[in-house]
Amino acid sequence: MRIVCIDGERQYADIVKRDVIEPLRAAGHQLDWFEERFEDVDATIARAQGYDAVYIIADQGPLPERFLSSVPSLKLVSFVGTGAHRFVNVAEAESLGITVTNVPDFASRSVAEHAIALMFSVARRVPEGDRIVRAGEWAKHQGLKLRGRTLGVVGTGAIGREVIQMGAALGMDVVFWNRTERPEAEAELPGRRVALDELFRVSDVVSLHVTHTPETEGLVSAELLGSLKPSAILVNTARDEILDRTALFALLREDRIFGAALDVFETEPPEISELPLDHPNLVLTPHIGFHTDEADEVFAIAGRNIIAFADGTPRNVVHSITQ
Structure with a gap:
């Protein structure tokens, strides 16, 4: 050939x-x-x-x-x-x-590890702290301890399952949701299956791991995002299309969530002018989850x-x- x-x-x-x-x-x-x-x-x-x-x-x-x-x-x-x-x-x-x-x-493990890395980066404000020190300044902003908090995993495919296992190993209370119920596979996972709206209400960290299909486009709606706790973190290493990015950016600009981390964008590279870059606890990476x-x-x-x-x-x- x-x-x-x-x-x-x-x-x-x-x-x-x-x-x-x-x-x-x-x-x-x-x-x-x-x-x-x-x-x-x-x-x-x-x-x-x-x-x-x-x-x-x-x-x-x-x-x-x-x-x-x-x-x-x-x-x-x-x-x-x-x-x-x-x-x-x-x-x-x-x-x-x-x-x-x-x-x-x-690259299931690689992407899952990157999702966990992003979660820690936001929770402990790592990039923000790096910028402070590089600027010759000295300021200590309060972070979040993850042990004992609730991790919500959207999608129980290969990557999602890895994230669930790692979250549980960190001592987090894990809840998860998937469009298709997988009783046998999910029975082996730590944590519990909940409805999607409940997952967003109770989670301290939400990590997205569903594939992009016509059925999942816009799945993470403004309504779901609006139900997040003010102390919540959202991590997306899946696809931009599953998320209402306008609603997420509004939450960040209004300081209605603790922070977010994105490894995927509508266009890659993204339009910088459309990103809420002034938010100190927004972590961005150039789609490197599998690298x-x-x-x-x-x-x-x-x-x-x-x-x-x-x-x-x-x-x-x-x-x-x-x-």
């Missing part, structure tokens, strides 16, 4: 060469790597002509709308990550006979998905939400 990566990022080039390009070559396939952007739709479509598959890193955003229908040779889209629906129109791909694959679980050496395995798995597809045994196939 001939595979193209159009949206290659220089920071990943060595990893992809070692863990993807070489194994593909050994299996008789060819991956061509280009560090280009998707803004020029016609150039992106032209680049893909004649290729059997596209290897998408998707740091820069979704595939252009006309892409799938404009590359008649395309048989496979190998997405480097979990949330393929955010970057690929899977329903359109299916209608065109194009298979979409992803990496269902590659650990261990999580880099995602690139190799996406490459192995290509080999499996070429061998006639496709795996990690993503289906449209309507199926």
Whole structure:
């Protein structure tokens, strides 16, 4: 098979060469790597002509709308990550006979640890304290001790379960909610399942871990956010679309919650002018939840998905939400 990566990022080039390009070559396939952007739709479509598959890193955003229908040779889209629906129109791909694959679980522990790190960063006002010292000042602002407080985890997938386990290990009282009840899996978790509105009312820290689908878009509404305690912390390492960011920013600007931490944004990088940067206890990170050496395995798995597809045994196939 001939595979193209159009949206290659220089920071990943060595990893992809070692863990993807070489194994593909050994299996008789060819991956061509280009560090280009998707803004020029016609150039992106032209680049893909004649290729059997596209290897998408998707740091820069979704595939252009006309892409799938404009590359008649395309048989496979190998997405480097979990949330393929955010970057690929899977329903359109299916209608065109194009298979979409992803990496269902590659960085659960890494993202969960980052969520916990963000929780501590806000609770103990770590970035704020760092800024104070760097400015040559000396001020001590009161933080929150987490042991004995309530952690609410929204979503009990692989990442959410890790966060639940770590929160309980810290001595926190854990409550959780998931759209689909999973009695067997949830029976093994510390803590208890509660309704979503109760979770927001009782939690001192709320950590979001649901995937973005049409059903979860805007799930964390202004009403839910408004029910948070004045001492509450909100952490989002999931997707921006599940959260009413306007309502959250209003709470921060009005000092109606203790603080928040965001690793995901509506556009990445975000529009700085839209963020409440004057809030001293807002912690922001550039979507780095999965960026650990261990999580880099995602690139190799996406490459192995290509080999499996070429061998006639496709795996990690993503289906449209309507199926």
